[in-house]
Amino acid sequence: MSRHLPVYLLLDCSESMVGPPLDAVEVGVHSMLQALKRNPYALETVNLSLITFDAKARIIQPLSDVVSVAPPILSIKPGTALGAALTLLRESIERDLVKTTREVKGDWRPLVFILTDGSPTDDWRGPADRLKNAKSSLASIYAIGCGEEADFTILNQVADVCIHMASLSPESLAKLFVWLSASVQSMSSAPDDAIDLRKIPLEKGLELVDQADPPNRSSTADRRQYLHVMCCRTKRFYLLRYVQDPFNHGFVCQDAVPLPDDFFSEGAVKSPPIDANLLNGSAPCPYCHNEEWAQCGFCKHLFCFDPSSVGMKLTCPVCEMTLTMSLDGGGDFSVDGSQG
Numbered sequence: 189m190s191r192h193l194p195v196y197l198l199l200d201c202s203e204s205m206v207g208p209p210l211d212a213v214e215v216g217v218h219s220m221l222q223a224l225k226r227n228p229y230a231l232e233t234v235n236l237s238l239i240t241f242d243a244k245a246r247i248i249q250p251l252s253d254v255v256s257v258a259p260p261i262l263s264i265k266p267g268t269a270l271g272a273a274l275t276l277l278r279e280s281i282e283r284d285l286v287k288t289t290r291e292v293k294g295d296w297r298p299l300v301f302i303l304t305d306g307s308p309t310d311d312w313r314g315p316a317d318r319l320k321n322a323k324s325s326l327a328s329i330y331a332i333g334c335g336e337e338a339d340f341t342i343l344n345q346v347a348d349v350c351i352h353m354a355s356l357s358p359e360s361l362a363k364l365f366v367w368l369s370a371s372v373q374s375m376s377s378a379p380d381d382a383i384d385l386r387k388i389p390l391e392k393g394l395e396l397v398d399q400a401d402p403p404n405r406s407s408t409a410d411r412r413q414y415l416h417v418m419c420c421r422t423k424r425f426y427l428l429r430y431v432q433d434p435f436n437h438g439f440v441c442q443d444a445v446p447l448p449d450d451f452f453s454e455g456a457v458k459s460p461p462i463d464a465n466l467l468n469g470s471a472p473c474p475y476c477h478n479e480e481w482a483q484c485g486f487c488k489h490l491f492c493f494d495p496s497s498v499g500m501k502l503t504c505p506v507c508e509m510t511l512t513m514s515l516d517g518g519g520d521f522s523v524d525g526s527q528g
C-alpha cells in the first residue's frame with residue numbers, strides 16, 4: 189500500500205460568495221479534479237476531502253482517492269462557521285488517516301486549504317487551538333483570504349501560511365485553483381512532511397501575507413451589511429448588499445443578487461438590527477425590478493415594492509397583513525441585517 193497525501197479543501201459558502209464567486213469555485217474545483225485525475229502521481233498519492241461551511245459545516249466529500257471524487261455542487265447559506273469546519277477537519281484527520289506504526293508507514297501530513305472571504309460567525313478559536321495543539325500539529329494549513337473583507341488577524345491564528353487574493357472575480361478564482369492544483373500535483377510527486385508551498389510560485393493576483401504584519405481588517409464586521417428581501421411578486425428572496433461608504437458615515441448599496449430557494453432551509457443567522465438611515469441607495473429587485481424595498485411593520489420582514497405605489501394599500505408578501513407604504517429611509521425604523 190502506498191502512502192497517501194490527504195488534501196482537504198475547506199470552502200466558504202456564506203452569502204458573500206453568492207453568484208459568480210461561488211460558480212467560479214465550483215468550476216475551479218472541477219478543473220482541479222480533472223488535472224489531478226490526469227496526473228499519475230496525484231492519482232496514486234492524493235486523497236481528497238471537501239468541507240463546506242456557512243451557518244453549519246459539512247463534509248460534502250469524505251476523504252477518498254481522486255478518481256472517486258465527483259465535482260461538487262455548492263450552495264449558499266447564511267453564516268461563516270469556520271470553527272465548525274475546523275472541528276470536522278480535525279475529526280476527519282483523527283479518524284480517516286492511516287497512522288504510522290512500527291509495521292506501517294502512515295499517510296503524509298495532510299495539506300489543508302481554507303478558502304474564505306469574510307470573518308467567522310462562530311467560535312473559531314477553540315477549534316483552531318485544538319487543531320494546532322494536537323501532537324506536533326495535525327496538518328499544514330494554508331488560508332486563502334479573498335477580497336477586502338478577509339480577516340487575516342484571525343486567519344493568521346488558524347493557518348501556517350496566509351495568502352491574500354485581492355479580487356473575488358471568476359478570473360482570480362480560476363488562477364487560484366491553477367495554483368492549488370499545481371501545489372497538490374507538485375507535492376504528490378515528492379511528498380514530504382515538512383511541506384512548504386511557499387516555494388511554489390504564486391499566480392498573479394495572489395500574494396503571501398506577512399504574518400508579522402498582516403493587513404489590518406479587524407473591523408470587517410462593520411464594513412458591510414446584507415439585507416434579506418422578499419420579492420413581493422415572486423415571493424423569492426434576494427440579498428441586498430451594502431458596503432461601508434469610504435467618504436461618508438453609513439453604507440452605500442452595491443447590488444442585489446438572487447438567493448437560492450433553499451437559502452433559509454436551515455434557519456437564518458440574525459445579527460443585531462442596523463439603522464436604515466445609514467443605508468444609502470437601493471438596487472432593483474432582481475426578479476421583478478421593483479426599485480425600492482420596505483419593512484413590514486408587523487412581521488419586520490423586508491420586501492420589494494414599487495415606489496409609485498406609495499400611499500396605496502399593499503399586502504406584505506411574508507405575513508399577508510395589509511399595509512400602507514411610506515418610503516424607506518425617511519423614518520427611523522431599523523431593519524434586520526446579516527453578515528456572511
Ligand SMILES: [Zn+2]
Nearest residue numbers: 419473476492
Ligand atoms: Zn420583486
Ligand SMILES: [Zn+2]
Nearest residue numbers: 484487504507
Ligand atoms: Zn409582514
